[in-house]
Structure formats: structure tokens, C-alpha cells
Amino acid sequence: MKGEKCRKLDETPFPFYAYAQNMQFKGMFSPEGGGRALIDALVASINRRKGEVRPAAGVNRILFRDNRAVGVKTEDGSDIYADVIISSIGIKETLFRLIPEQARPLRPVKAIMKHQSVPSFLVLLVGFEGDLSSFGIKRTAYKTIIGDPSTMSRDPTQKGWVCDDLTISFPSFIDTKHRNPRYPTAEMHHETRYEYFEKYEARQDSDEYRLIKRRITRFYLDHLDEKFPGIRKYVKYSRLITPLDIKKWTGHDQGSMFGLDIHKADNPQLSPRSGIKNLFFTGEDIFAHGLTPLNGVLTASVVTGKNLVKRFRNANGRIGF
Template identity: 25%
Template sequence: SLDEPAISYGIVFGNFMSEGVYTFQGGTDCMIDMMQRELRAAGVEVETSAAVDKIYVADGKVRAVRVNGREIACQAVVSNGSLPRTVLEWTGEEFFSPEYLSGLKKVRLSTSSCQVYVGIREGEKLPYIGDLLFTSTYPEYDTDALLSRNVSSRTYSVYYPEIRPGTNKYSVVASMNARYEDWAKMTREEYRAAKKAMIEDTLTALEQYIPEIRSICDYTEAATPLTFQRYTGHLQGATFGSKFDGLRYSMELFKQVGGLFHTGSVGIIMSGWLGAANYGVITANEVDRYLN
């Protein structure tokens, strides 16, 4: 939105997208598998589907974490999850200064997203329309319009077999900005109806680029801010975690509790794959310095 510092977008689009936008061949699961193999080759133990729900502190320093109910002793913890949950829920307010907590509780969460997945029937093909389409029917830039449930702006990610060698599958994912509060107070019936309407609206909008989309798709699914909150653990399904003002409290976490670090999930520049590559390296160096 317009209340974000311009430099955060300047860095993203100027530095990281100046040479173009590329799609990783093999997909995210392939990339994660490669990362796991590289880590294990270096002697790192890696576990997936492992949720941390408690960080133990003794004498002002991290001493252990609880993972899937199992306590594991450690000297340092790096969280890339929700900053408020890392501090307030998993660690505990009693380990932080009043000044830090006061500032942290004022940090704004980022807005959320909705997505519609459209799977193409086996044997059918999509015409090549590009990998990424940014579309809008709204006449001007308007934050409220971007976040409205009356969607006027969508980003389409189009997946072709070439992206995942060895498959012959096509799919489209439409992404829209959204507000958590617009979905949180619905009844179950209202929620289901709203998801169904969002799928229908997406197919109608997609017909402008793929006229035959309804006849060649055989599976659709919708995700809302509640979906993202459930599966990512981020409060209110915040797409980028907190707003940019959370960066200070993220970077100063280890000054409050020795061995406790945070990376990613702070504004557009410090989130997602970009956050892992950019902020992750900064934090890794801090962890190394702390341990050694």
C-alpha cells in the first residue's frame, strides 16, 4: 500500500527484478528437496512437518525448543514464523523488556491474500500466455480497491509442463489481495458461498485470456486469509508477516533473549524466497557470531 516506505519496493524491483523475472524449473518442491540434500550432505539434520510450539529460556538465553511435543536442547533458535507469535506465544512476555514489548505490540500486520487454483484436465493444454500476468480493471491505483472482496486486480501464475519436467500437467493460480477481517466473521455457509463465488468470478475473469478455460478445467479450489492463517501459522494470514516497522523488533530479538533470532516475514523485502536469501544470510551471520 501507499503507507509502505518506497525504498522497500525500490530495492525489490530495482535490484532483484532489473534483469527479469524467472521461474525455477522443477518447482518449489524440487528446490526444497535440493536444499535438504545440500544441508544433509553438510551434516545438518532436517525434519519437515515439524512445528515448534514452545521456546524455553533459562538465565536470559535459549536452552531448548519443543517440536511436535518433543523437547530438543539447543543454544540458538532461528524463527522465520510470525514475529508476534515467536515473542508472545512461543517464548513468553516475561523474558522481554517492557519497552520492547510496547513497541512490538504496535507493529502492524501486513494484509493477506486469496488464491484460486484451477487444474486443467489431463490431455488438455493451455495456450502460452506467459508465466505471470498482472491484471487490473480498476482505473487507478487504490489500496481499498486492491483489498476489496469485489476483486478488480489479479495476478495469474500459469504453470506449463516445461516448468516441471516429467509431467504433462497445466494449471493456473490466481492471487488477490485481501483483508482477514472480511472473511473472519462469516458463518460456515457464508464462507463456503463466498469461496464458490470467488472461484466463479476468477473463471469469468480468466476467460478474457483463455476463452475455453471452463471447458478444459476439471478441478478448482480456493484459499482465503483463514486458509493462510491455518497452514502458515501467521496471525490473520498475513502475507508478508508484519509491516516494515516490524524489522527493528525482528533484528533486535537476540538482544532481548540470547540465542533467539528471527528472519523473514517482515515486509515485502524480508519475506518469502527473497527474505530467505537476503535477510536469512544476515541473520545466519549473527547466529554464527553468537555461537562462536
């Protein structure tokens, strides 16, 4: 949605603010072994249940019969049928992209109209070669804030852009068990508006867009070198991820990978139950962005009729992700 602003600090529930700050103090969260380890664990669990994983099988629409969800049609034209359909793309994306208008349940449609989508991101992935121990890098997130970043009034596509809220973290310094000390990694990100990049949606191969990406990358790397003088000579790889990339890879509207705003947690109409028999929602719109694993547990509890949150709490003494 154009013209939106990020929620100001005094509008953010304190538990969510505290969670976010705690996460940054610890250097952001990252699965042990990286993203591949997370995927391997999920696939192993599915295989144990005699399930099947179909990679790169995008869904075009949900199939219905007698007002019940019965399966999905994939981009390659295949029909896959199941007793239970769970969509994790986001409530908004599921309703308006995968369900025909006449079949959309009124309750969640009305509920999402009360919420805005959170902003998108600029992310720079950085790979180094060499020993960075002399830079004193800690297992924390480094932040730089200029002015009021919640307004996101600075356009990254314009010359002279200055980033108003930049976060730097070093994933390889967190996962010491699996890291290769000779090839450390860093991640730099900044919340921004999709509308700044929207005009390049059909021109991503243009020289103008490439120049903008190089300019943003240079700004990020310059800032990294200011924070850790001399580190830039160790940079051997960098890749800039823009809101256009996030929209393409995640399928989220406006590249808003965290979905609806944080106040969705207070809306009882946004739940795993879609209002259509056999169709359920999961993902970031169920409870809160940043707590996606818990959102999955909530959906599984609804589908199975078992209080899995209580079960995990009893087994572990607390809920922690």
C-alpha cells in the same frame, strides 16, 4: 489488525516497488522443479551437516533456562534442545505465541508496535488439461486493477463482489524444463483483509462458507475466461486458498504471511538478534517481504559472525535471488 490499510504507492520505497514490478513482468518467481525441489535442496543441505528434519513437528513454546533459550517444546510434547534457536515464523508470532510474557525482550516488543501487518490473500490454484499454446500466454503476470486497491474496501464474502486487484500468473510457463506441457498450471491472487473472513473461523464447514468459496472461485474463473476466451473448458482442477487457510498453514497472525509492513526495513530494532541469548529471528520481518532468501543470509551472518552477504556477492559478482 482490523481497519488497517495497505501502504499507498507514494509511501513505498522505490527499490521495493521496482523489485515487485520486475518480478511481475517476469511472471512472478518460482523455484525450478517447484516447491518440492526447494524442500529437497534444503533437506539435502541439512543432511550433509548431519542434521535432522522433523516434518509436522509444530512448536508450542521456546524453552528457557537462566534467561537463555535452550530448546523448544513441540506439539507432541517432545523437548528438543539446541545451542542456537532460530525462529522463522515471524518476530510478532515468536514473541507473542512462543515466549511467555515475562520473558519477552522489551526492544523488539516496542519495535513491532510501530508497524502494521500487511494484508492476507485470496489465492486460486488452477490446473489445466490440454494444449494452451493457442492462447498466446506469455511468461509475465497479468494484472487487473479497479479503483484504488490499496484501500481493500471490497468484501469478497459479499454477493456481487468485484475484485479490485487481481494477478494471474502461469508457473508452468516459467519452468519449462520441468513442466508437463499437457498439464499447465495457473495461480490467481488478490490481497484482502482477514477481517472479512474472520467470522467464519469456527464455521469453515458451514454451507454458507462453502457457498462463498464457490462464488469467489466462479468469479476468478470467469475473469480468467474473459482474459483468455475459451480457456475455461481446459480447467480440470481448482482450489481456493483463503486467509483462514493461510493462517492455519503458515501460523501467521491474521493470515499475514508477509509479516510486518515494508517500513520494517528502516527499523534497526528489528534484526536477527532477539535480545535473548541463543535465540535469533529470521524470515520476512528481518528486512523485507519478497526478499526472504536475503533475510536468511542476514541471520546466518549474525549467528556465524561471518559476512555471508559479502561472500556471496564476491562469489557471484552480485546479489540476486
